[in-house]
């Protein structure tokens with residue numbers, strides 16, 4: 001069984017697993033945060049954790065998640081969100097760090113993600129966690145929902161030094 005860790009905010013970070021209530025709460029947070037779904041459609045009990053969740057306390061409601069998918073030697077962060085009432089308390093950082101630990105343990109050489117160039121909070125979080133801006137991709141997102149003509153940064157954190 002995966003270890004449960006406390007974030008600096010004292011939220012609990014753990015793999016999503018097969019808790020259906022937590023699954024519904026994570027999907028609700030996804031749906032209220034993004035114009036698109038960022039969580040993967042299927043969760044396997046015995047697969048390495050693809051999704052990590054944050055709970056305000058042990059067994060409490062889901063207040064954050066990070067969703068990942070494996071892409072050969074790279075682990076991609078496909079979505080990360082923290083409930084607006086709990087932001088700036090270190091939960092996003094704790095979720096990124098849980099992903100980094102998992103990626104290292106599973107032998108990935110890097111972690112990468114796409115983020116809107118207009119998303120200052122997320123870009124600042126990733127930069128603090130040693131992701132670099134590898135490339136700007138024009139029109140990556142729909143201009144209906146995203147600023148800057150839908151431009152995205154491809155941000156990468158190398159895990160091998």
Ligand SMILES: CC(C)(COP(=O)(O)OP(=O)(O)OC[C@H]1O[C@@H](n2cnc3c(N)ncnc32)[C@H](O)[C@@H]1OP(=O)(O)O)[C@@H](O)C(=O)NCCC(=O)NCCS
Pocket residue numbers: 033079080081082083086087088089090091092093094114115116119120121122124125126128
């Ligand atoms: C991006 C997001 C996940 C950050 O989560 P969070 O829990 O608020 O972040 P943390 O409290 O762990 O912040 C860690 C660091 O990130 C940076 N940061 C986070 N939010 C920031 C903001 N609004 N402005 C500037 N820097 C910010 C800071 O460097 C911060 O460290 P500090 O508080 O010591 O200064 C959250 O804002 C969110 O859910 N946004 C909506 C969804 C989203 O945009 N997801 C990213 C898609 S790619």
